[in-house]
Amino acid sequence: MPDAIATPASFTTAPVSLYRRSVNLIMTSAAALAVVLVLLPLGAIFAYLVYKGIGALNWDFLTQTPKPVGEAGGGMANAIAGTGLILLIASSMGVPIGIGAGIYLAEYGRNRLGDLVRFTADVLNGVPSIVVGIVAYAIVVLTQGHFSALAGGVALAIMMIPTITRTTEEMLLLVPNAVREAAYGLGVSRWRTTLSITLRTATSGVITGVMLAFARVAGETAPLLFTAFGNQYWNWKVNQPTAALSLQVFTYAISPFDEWHRQAWAGALILIILIVVAVSAVRIVASRGMLKGAS
Amino acid sequence: MGVGIKVEHLNAWFGKTQALHDINMDVPANHATAVIGPSGCGKSTYVRCLNRMHETIPDARAEGRVAIGTLDVYDGTPAVQIRRRIGMVFQKPNPFPTMSIYGNVAAGLKLNGFRDRRRLDEIVERSLRLSALWEEVKDTLHKQSGASLSGGQQQRLCIARALAVQPEVLLMDEPCSALDPISTGKIEELIFQLKENFTIVIVTHNMQQASRVAEFTGFFLLGKLIEFDKTEKIFTTPSDKRTEDYITGRFG
Amino acid sequence: MANPAFGAPRLDEPQPVAEPQLVAKAEANSEPLLQAGSSHVADEVFRYAMLACGLCVLALVGIIIYELVKGSRLSWHAFGFSFFFRSEWDPVNEQFGALPFVYGTLVSSILALLLAVPLAIGVAIFITEMCPSRVKGVLAFVTELLAAIPSVIYGLWAIFVLVPLLRQYVQPWLARYLGWTDMFEGPPYGIGMLAAGVILAIMVVPIISSITREVMTAVPQQQREAVLALGATRWEMIRTGVLRNARAGILGGIILGLGRALGETMAVTMVIGNRPEIARSLFAPGYTMASVIANEFSEATTDTYLSALVEVGLALFLVTIIVNILAQILVWSVTRGMPARSNA
Numbered sequence: 040m041p042d043a044i045a046t047p048a049s050f051t052t053a054p055v056s057l058y059r060r061s062v063n064l065i066m067t068s069a070a071a072l073a074v075v076l077v078l079l080p081l082g083a084i085f086a087y088l089v090y091k092g093i094g095a096l097n098w099d100f101l102t103q104t105p106k107p108v109g110e111a112g113g114g115m116a117n118a119i120a121g122t123g124l125i126l127l128i129a130s131s132m133g134v135p136i137g138i139g140a141g142i143y144l145a146e147y148g149r150n151r152l153g154d155l156v157r158f159t160a161d162v163l164n165g166v167p168s169i170v171v172g173i174v175a176y177a178i179v180v181l182t183q184g185h186f187s188a189l190a191g192g193v194a195l196a197i198m199m200i201p202t203i204t205r206t207t208e209e210m211l212l213l214v215p216n217a218v219r220e221a222a223y224g225l226g227v228s229r230w231r232t233t234l235s236i237t238l239r240t241a242t243s244g245v246i247t248g249v250m251l252a253f254a255r256v257a258g259e260t261a262p263l264l265f266t267a268f269g270n271q272y273w274n275w276k277v278n279q280p281t282a283a284l285s286l287q288v289f290t291y292a293i294s295p296f297d298e299w300h301r302q303a304w305a306g307a308l309i310l311i312i313l314i315v316v317a318v319s320a321v322r323i324v325a326s327r328g329m330l331k332g333a334s
Numbered sequence: 335m336g337v338g339i340k341v342e343h344l345n346a347w348f349g350k351t352q353a354l355h356d357i358n359m360d361v362p363a364n365h366a367t368a369v370i371g372p373s374g375c376g377k378s379t380y381v382r383c384l385n386r387m388h389e390t391i392p393d394a395r396a397e398g399r400v401a402i403g404t405l406d407v408y409d410g411t412p413a414v415q416i417r418r419r420i421g422m423v424f425q426k427p428n429p430f431p432t433m434s435i436y437g438n439v440a441a442g443l444k445l446n447g448f449r450d451r452r453r454l455d456e457i458v459e460r461s462l463r464l465s466a467l468w469e470e471v472k473d474t475l476h477k478q479s480g481a482s483l484s485g486g487q488q489q490r491l492c493i494a495r496a497l498a499v500q501p502e503v504l505l506m507d508e509p510c511s512a513l514d515p516i517s518t519g520k521i522e523e524l525i526f527q528l529k530e531n532f533t534i535v536i537v538t539h540n541m542q543q544a545s546r547v548a549e550f551t552g553f554f555l556l557g558k559l560i561e562f563d564k565t566e567k568i569f570t571t572p573s574d575k576r577t578e579d580y581i582t583g584r585f586g
Numbered sequence: 587m588a589n590p591a592f593g594a595p596r597l598d599e600p601q602p603v604a605e606p607q608l609v610a611k612a613e614a615n616s617e618p619l620l621q622a623g624s625s626h627v628a629d630e631v632f633r634y635a636m637l638a639c640g641l642c643v644l645a646l647v648g649i650i651i652y653e654l655v656k657g658s659r660l661s662w663h664a665f666g667f668s669f670f671f672r673s674e675w676d677p678v679n680e681q682f683g684a685l686p687f688v689y690g691t692l693v694s695s696i697l698a699l700l701l702a703v704p705l706a707i708g709v710a711i712f713i714t715e716m717c718p719s720r721v722k723g724v725l726a727f728v729t730e731l732l733a734a735i736p737s738v739i740y741g742l743w744a745i746f747v748l749v750p751l752l753r754q755y756v757q758p759w760l761a762r763y764l765g766w767t768d769m770f771e772g773p774p775y776g777i778g779m780l781a782a783g784v785i786l787a788i789m790v791v792p793i794i795s796s797i798t799r800e801v802m803t804a805v806p807q808q809q810r811e812a813v814l815a816l817g818a819t820r821w822e823m824i825r826t827g828v829l830r831n832a833r834a835g836i837l838g839g840i841i842l843g844l845g846r847a848l849g850e851t852m853a854v855t856m857v858i859g860n861r862p863e864i865a866r867s868l869f870a871p872g873y874t875m876a877s878v879i880a881n882e883f884s885e886a887t888t889d890t891y892l893s894a895l896v897e898v899g900l901a902l903f904l905v906t907i908i909v910n911i912l913a914q915i916l917v918w919s920v921t922r923g924m925p926a927r928s929n930a
Contacts, residue, residue, distance in 0.1 A: 055819060063819035070716060073708025074725065077795075080788045081732050084743045091746075139639025147633060148640060149392075156640045159647050165910035166650065166903060167849025169876045173883070173899045177653040197646055204643060217428035221492070223390055225442035225499060226418030228625030230632035235445055240432050258736025261851040261876070265884040285738050292742045293856060300746070307739045314734060414625050 085311075092308025095301040101309075105271050105287075111298055115306050117273045121188065121282040122313075125267055126257060128192025128277065133199030134249055138238075140200065141207025141245075146233055148208075157208075164201040171197050172262035180266060188274070188281035191267030195259060199252040206248025210241040247321045254317040258310055260285040284310050336363035336533050337403030337502045339384065344398030346376075346383050348391065353379045355557045357398070361550070366525055366534040368544035368565065371554035372585060377537045380554065381505050384535065385420040386413040402503055418446060421496030421532075425508040427488035429480030429495070435462075435471050438480040438491055442499040457498055465494040466524055486517020493524065497532075504528065506536040510543065522547050541581065545569050553577045654903055657896030660889055669897060675862040675878075677887070682894035684901070686862040690779070690872040691902075694854060695847040697783030697868070698790055703840055705787070706794035713795075714802045715824050726799070733792035741856035744785040749776035749857055752784070757869055768866040780868040781857040786850055790843035797842060801835030801920045802828050831920075838916025845909040849902065851876040875902045 099114050106113030140160070144153055175194035180186055214237050222232040238245070260283075263269075268280040269290065284306055291303035339361035346354035354376050361367045369377040382388040383396045386407060400407040407416050429438045437444075439458045448454065458475070462468040467490040471478065480491055489509060496504060506525075510518040525534060525547050538544050544551050545565055552562040553574075561568060561577045572578045579585060661669065665682060672683025713725050753776030760770040760780075805828050813827035829836070859871020860881055875898050886892040 055817070059819055059822065063821040066821040066824075067716060070708045070712040073705045074712050077705055077709050077732070077788075077791055078728065081728065083747065084735065084739070087743055087747055088739070136639050136642050139636050140643050143636040143640035147636060153640070156643050160643050161914060162907055162910070163643060163647055165845055165849075165906055167851065167876060167906055169849070169851045169879050170650070170654070170899050170903045170906075173657070173879065173896060174650045174653045176883075177657060178649065200643065200646065215428070217424060217426060218430060220387070220390070220424060221428040221430065221495075222441075222445070224385070224387060224417060224422035224424070225445070225495070226414050226416070227442070227445045228414050229629045230625070231445055231628075233632070236430060240430070242432070254734065258738065260736070260738045261880055264880055268884065285736060288742060289738050289852060289856070292738070292745055303742055307742050310736060311739060314736070318734065412626055 088304065088308050088311055091301070091304035093305075095305035096308060100302065100305050104273060108296060108299075113302075115282075115284065115287050115302065115309070117270065118282040118284045118287040118306065119309065121267070121270065121274060122257065122284040124275065124277075124281060125188050125191045125195060125263070125283055126253065128188060129195035129199060129256060130249075130253065132192065133196035133252070134203060136196075137200045137203025137249075137252070138207050138245065140204040141211060141248075142233060142238065144204065144208040145211035146237070157205075160201040160204045163197070164205075167261075168198060168259055169261040169264075172264060172266055175262060175266045183278065185278070186266060186268035186280040187278045188267055189277045191263045191281065191283065192277075194262035194266050195256040198256050198259065198262065202252035202255065203248050206251070207241075207245050210244030210248065211237055213244065214240045243324055246324050250317050250321040250324070254314045254321075257314055257317065258285055260289050284313075336531065337405075338363040338533060339503065339535070340399075340401040341384075342399040342401075344380070344383060344396065344400060346379055346388055346396040347394065349393040353557050354383065354396070357559045359552055359559060359562055361533060361535060363533050364529060364531070365550060366529045366536060366548040367550040367552065368548035369535060369537045369552050369554060370539070370541060370544050370580075372580065373539070374556075375554040376557040377554045378507050379557075381507055381535055381537050384503075384505055385417050385422055387417070387422065389413065418442075418499055419501055419503070421499065421501040421504045423489070423492050423496055423504070423506045423509045426512045427485060427492050429483070429488050429491050431479065431481040433480055434476050435478055435480055435483070435491060436475040439494045439498050442495060446499075457500075458494075461494040461498040464497050464528065465490045466520060467491060467494055484517075486513050486520060489513060489517065489521060490524070493521070497528075501532070503533045503535070506534065508537050508539060511539065518543075541569070553580060555580070650903070654896060654900040658893055658900045660893035661897040662893075664890060665894075669894070670901065673862075673864060677882075677891050680888060680890050682890070684875070684894070684898050686864050687873050687875040687878050687898060688901075689864045690782075690858065690874040691848055691876070693779060693868075693872065694782040694786055694858065694874055695844055697779070698786035698847045699840065699844060701784065701787035702791045702794060702843060706791045706839075706843070707798055707836065709791070709795045710798035710802060711824060711829075714799055715820070715828065726796075729792050729795050732788070733796075737789070737850060737852035738856075740785055740789055741853035744781060744853055744857045748785060749781050752776045752781055756780075761869075769868050772865075772867045772869040774869055775859070775871065777857055777859045777871060778869050779858065779865075779872045782854045782872070782874070783868070785853045785857060786847050789850060789853060790847050793846055794839045794843040797839030797917060798832070798836050801832040801839070801917065804835070804920060805831045834916050835920030838913045838918075838920070841909055841913035841916065845906050845913060848909065849876060849906045851880050855880050875899075 099112055100116075101114060101119070102116050103112070103114035104117045105115070140156065144157055147153070148156060171194050175190050175197065179190035179193050183190075218240055219232055219237055222236045223229075227236070263283050263286050267283055267286065269286045270280045270282040274281045288303050288306040288310065291299035291306065294300070339359075341357055341359040341361070344354055344357040345352065357380060369381060371377050379388060384400055384402075384407070386396075388394050388396050396408070398408065402420065405411075405416070405419060430441060433441060436458055439461050440454050443454060443457065459468060462471065467487060470487065471483075480488070483491060493509075510521055513521070522543065525536065528534060536548060548565050550563070551565040551568045553560045553568060553572075555576055561572060561574045563573070568577060569581060572581060661682065665672070669682065670684050670688055673685045674681045674683045675686060676682070709729060713722055713729075717725060753774050757770070757774035757776065757780070761774065764770045809831055810823055810827045813823045818826070854874055855877040858874060858877060860873055860877060861871040862873045862878070863870070865872070879895050879899055883892070883895050886895055
């Protein structure tokens with residue numbers, strides 16, 4: 040047994056120096072201060088949204104189209120509808136391709152090509168939204184010769200795809216291999232297993248990914264600036280310029296008219312409600328997930 | 335009159351590593367045959383070659399002749415068709431988590447296109463009775479999820495699911511190793527009754543289980559079939575010294 | 587236990603013919619096996635369909651690069667590389683130089699980082715190491731909420747709340763006490779580089795914070811305990827036990843935040859003043875690469891004008907991609923590598 044190393048009593052029982060304790064206190068306070076400073080703008084934004092938005096929100100706002108400059112009243116009904124139309128177009132392209140790419144990565148993509156696709160999806164995620172707008176302009180608007188909801192939908196679809204792809208892959212990989220094996224053991228073909236068993240098991244997670252992508256693009260403005268372009272009137276045609284909530288808020292916010300400023304707040308409130316609803320729907324679906332698949 | 339399994343010159347590989355070497359075995363019909371051996375001896379691989387589950391692993395392959403009755407497993411018939419004739423129960427119970435009990439049992443049929451609803455109800459009940467689960471779940475067939483049952487019940491559910499497609503052969507890969515002794519007992523009782531109508535091959539690392547349940551036993555070591563005979567003979571007067579060493583616990 | 591036998595077993599051929607006496611059983615036995623065609627074709631079709639979706643992702647990036655290069659060709663021929671070093675942005679005379687935008691993008695982003703990084707790391711430290719666990723989830727959720735707010739709403743709030751605040755209180759204060767540096771002079775419009783930097787800072791805090799939290803959580807508990815056992819205070823434990831190990835990842839998070847700031851469009855456009863000039867003072871209006879595209883793309887009258895804007899977009903794309911890749915590598919090196927290195 041080695042001799043105990045003599046330690047000076049003062050070393051082990053001396054209190055931590057005042058300097059070190061002060062530093063500790065300052066840093067802890069600084070961290071807490073940081074939290075406060077970050078929460079402040081958040082609180083302020085929501086407070087103003089509600090306060091100013093509610094004031095301008097009325098039935099007219101939700102049902103009428105914009106009135107000409109200078110006239111009071113009017114609303115953003117066409118913009119709300121337009122956002123819906125554009126999101127519908129975007130989802131119809133983005134969701135199938137995104138889920139398909141996710142299935143590819145999880146079930147067939149454990150190889151070099153799969154790694155390349157995975158990497159590219161992450162790259163695609165980081166492309167600035169304004170650049171996506173330029174590309175959608177080049178592919179759709181230039182080809183057709185005019186702005187359109189379709190072009191806006193294409194731009195948003197491009198932005199939805201990487202998110203949906205990666206979350207779908209993640210969720211599918213969470214499904215234990217034993218579940219797939221059980222299906223193979225019953226003589227179920229591979230494609231049927233992937234769709235009816237694997238994807239089915241991962242459904243709530245996949246839906247979460249889709250709704251998150253949806254919520255993210257619902258508020259996008261930049262890619263719509265020169266694709267959907269905006270419209271003062273109702274538009275249900277895919278091939279015409281269309282109003283969108285985010286575009287309208289932007290246009291009104293930078294305008295010099297007070298009336299439009301008021302309506303911008305209302306529009307922003309509607310937009311944030313839309314997003315909050317989408318994100319909450321995600322949580323509800325995810326938690327109810329399990330026994331929806333009773334045959 | 336059930337069907338037996340005739341295995342001739344079966345070899346199997348994982349990539350470059352050979353896992354099974356020239357296996358020859360005659361599994362008799364309507365009996366239970368146990369496959370025993372130390373860890374890594376190839377017994378699971380062997381059984382998974384019988385219904386071509388082995389090839390679902392990337393880079394895995396098998397060659398040889400396996401005949402289930404008159405059905406030649408490796409003659410080019412699509413694996414999917416083969417597997418519909420053979421039932422498999424895995425080591426860890428794996429019911430489909432999003433399906434109800436009814437859904438789980440019916441899965442093999444529904445996913446393969448079977449549509450007749452009334453017949454399906456009958457088959458589900460029959461399978462659950464066969465696997466001794468019916469009385470416990472008959473009231474909550476549609477409401478309870480397959481995954482919410484206890485371990486032993488889940489395994490019986492998986493047996494019912496395998497039986498629902500009415501195979502002639504049932505392969506069981508250490509079906510009780512994840513279960514408690516009471517559930518294990520129930521499943522062993524089940525096997526005893528099932529073998530009147532099915533040919534069963536059961537992989538087990540538990541020698542007592544083999545002697546309780548199976549009339550025939552094959553002993554595997556390092557990918558080779560060392561000895562195959564009546565269970566009684568294997569456990570009392572084995573012909574090969576290696577078998578004797580394993581039985582008496584000298585290794586494995 | 588009831589044990590109904592299945593009766594006569596099925597015949598062994600792959601395509602059984604139902605025998606008369608088995609009719610009752612045959613109905614029960616009329617399996618899909620009878621319809622068993624090979625699923626091989628369906629499997630292959632499905633595989634190719636999924637592969638096609640995966641290739642779509644590759645194709646999209648390819649298309650983006652192609653269109654950006656094609657669109658900027660005209661401008662490239664006209665101005666060459668000096669495009670990024672000239673300051674003249676004159677659509678009327680078709681003279682385009684992107685230096686003001688590059689300057690604006692860099693300055694606003696760096697300013698944003700200077701403000702955001704201490705805050706974000708502070709928040710992350712608080713949530714991970716100092717916060718009682720009941721509050722942890724709520725705080726984390728709330729910071730994520732910040733990330734969900736659309737850019738245009740940040741911009742809206744910035745125009746009507748932040749800018750007046752800056753104009754009335756912050757800028758005069760800065761001019762009085764820090765005006766001796768050249769950075770805080772000129773009329774306090776409120777609108778300008780400072781406003782852009784502040785709103786950008788608020789927008790990138792959530793990203794930096796959440797990555798920092800992720801990498802801090804990935805540091806194994808043993809590291810913390812080892813430092814504490816030596817008698818360290820809590821801050822000292824955080825500094826040497828956690829932050830030091832998570833350094834690379836935190837840097838990655840910061841660079842990711844930079845990537846986000848570089849590409850941010852709407853909020854910046856709404857408060858930066860949109861004047862293509864380079865000025866020392868943070869009070870002056872400026873212009874960023876993303877903003878000039880947003881403001882002028884749909885009004886571009888000539889081909890060269892449009893091409894110049896696309897070239898700005900191409901540059902923005904390249905810079906953002908490189909920055910993001912760098913960030914991913916850094917973050918990856920911590921969250922994947924850490925468990926393996928913990929025994930060192």
